[in-house]
Amino acid sequence: MKNQITSALSDFFFEYETPRQVLVRNRRVGVVCRLIQLGVLVYIIGWVFIYEKGYQSTDTAVSSVFTKMKGVGYTNNSGGERVWDVADYVFPSQGDSSFVVMTNYIMTEGQSMGTCPELPGKHNCNTDADCEGGSFKRTGNGEMTGVCVNRTKTCEVLAWCPVEDDRDVPDPPLLLSAENYTLFIKNSVTFPAFGVSRSNLVEDVDSNYISSCLYHPLSAPLCPIFKLGDIIKLSGLNFQTVAKGGAIGIVVDWTCNFDVHVKHCKPEYTFHGLYGSKEGSSVGYNFRFARHYMEDKIQKRTLLKVFGIRFDIIVQSLARKFDIIPTLTAIGSGVGIFGVATVVCDLVLLYLLPKREFYKNMKFKYTDTQVQVRPSKMSLRTDSHASPSPPQGHCFRH
Template sequence: MAAAEPKPPAGAAAAAARRLARGCWSAFWDYETPKVIVVKNRQLGVVYRVVQLLILLYFVWYVFIVQKSYQDRETGPESSVITKVKGITSSEHKVWDVEEYVKPPESVRVTNATCDSDEDCVAGQLDMLGNGVRTGRCVPYYHGAFKTCEVSGWCPVEDGASVSQFLGKMAPNFTILIKNSIHYPKFRFSKGNIENRKDNYLKQCTFDEVSHLYCPIFRLGFIVEQAGENFTELALKGGVIGVIINWDCDLDLSASNCNPKYSFRRLDPKHVPASSGYNFRFAKYYKINGSTTRTLIKAYGIRIDVIVHGQAGKFSLIPTIINVATALTSIGVGSFLCDWILLTFMNKNKVYSHKKFDKVCTPRHSPGSWPVTLALVLGQAPPPPRCCSTDPGRPQEEGQSQAQAVPPPQPCPTSAPPEQMVDIPDRGAEPGPWASEPSQQDSTLTDPRGLAQL
């Protein structure tokens, strides 16, 4: 049997956990500041400038010019719509005017009307989608062998038999007045789609997008044509046409630039046989020999739905500041992308990484050292000594330049005294006395730039 591995003492695990917690707590208070490095690389510079240019074009052209993001906006105006229909046509048997062909819609559907016996029909029950109040009798239907519940209502009930009178010849010349007014409460702006004139302008004009924009009198044939439909086919089975009025207003300009834009399209499902078209029913009542009689008419027609939407915008300082700040921040994406390329795909990525990232150990001075620190910040005192050097005891070779003798900076060892910190190497590397007598270095080394080398 294999011997059981000894478990580490509980105190060691607790000490390791405390060290990890102290390290995380210490790292939480670290401060990171960017370090600027100029890389002489034409390809990387082209990528950087192209990314910056694209970001600037996006914000200047799309965000500020197209979207007008410097404006405060309000969507969904308060709106009212009034419609009037005018026109006269005739069929084989009569003349039809507005009172004949303009009616409110009605839907009729009978459910659970079949029965086998009287017990299936509850007397007095009223089906709101049926044709009357049930009498409690189960009677044979008009056609076929099945039975249905008898109702007290108009006889006969609708059975689909009708006389078709097509009004599609003159109907395209019917006119519809669509009176619309909108209001944007945030900006206290109101406007209507009818021109404010005292003459008989509305009695003589019809809508034209160029010459008569504020004459909202539309021919029915024009509406159907703009919706891309054939009037004869649409009038045969009926349909729903939407008139969309869009009010997009830039209130930084004058009110005359806020104009309605009309569009038209069919709203009902044209290619679905089960629900295609539009129809409604209405009745006409009269008396014959003292008995009240009615004529039930199922009419196929064209329904007009007017839909109003829009948005208004006006300059505001808050969205302008937010979008400008976003644009300036987004330019940093170019630096992020180029840094990623520089540190990942370039041949000397390790050299660039070594130059880009430095770790500075802040010295812990006594309270009486504040004047020295202030002088150091002002560049009037020598910088603190380096934490470490690669080989301080090796003398500089004769003829070697001063820049070549500078060893690369090394990270601070954990056992370094608290007075040490990482710094960029000095102009020259001194032999043994520099490393063995750090107390003499403060009096011998000078750095007129102070912390400029950090």
């Protein structure tokens, strides 16, 4: 027993098993095999390593965006001259990565809390019975008091009075001068896996350059100052059309290869028209904004219905760097794919060629399992008439 265990362990540790191989001289099968192997090699080198960069590990950035608008607008609406600066036409004013620049507006000044008639078409009525007191309508401006105003034939409401009249939208937009406003974008990114931090104010961008540059995709692709008219044009929209309300996406793309010096890691800017004014049930983009104040101890407000362009600054990133682990993984998977050629060629040889039976005999070794049968103890006889036992070493096939 001990010798058997020792022999088994010796065979396990000191012997090597290799599969049996058969060399087949067949031109058609050989060409098929080499073509498949060539295709696999092209896939591994061209797609996995060159295009997909399978020898590198990847990381995405943690990003922060700060914005600042500059520019002054002028309007002369109904004889009222007004100059608009950044504090007036940017919402919100904290320098977020998503903000709205006002291009048109409807202003309702001197509103105070009280009772007044609704606009025609909102809550039309003929008698007080048509105005249910204490009720609201979704399109209304306040709570109905139960009174029908004969002068306007509309229900009286408790609201900020006088109510806003937004039926006549200024056309063309009042602040077309917004086309000349400028936007400054400051973006910082960090790639934690590689310990690299970058800013869109790269080595070539200093204070002197910023004071005089204006972004252009060819002549000044790294300038962080953008003219709104250029942004709209590069996004494929018309400024006068989108001034009725729309949305623009500004994409800051950080695609970096850290196998070279980090100074080559620079941002690229692209612009996309996400929403523009088109014919439909809801045209443009707008919202309401109120400025409250006190006058003669009465709280009042100026209501603005703002039409504008929404800007969304989106940062996308992908950094790569050589790593031995994905490299070995890509090589190992490629070597495994080479086995496809063997499988295909075996299928051709075993099932398609005329001499497939000959190939099967050469590839596979067939053996028969034989069982040695020993006589049963019950059949043993000790007398002289017992039948002789089969010679030792003979096998009987069932």
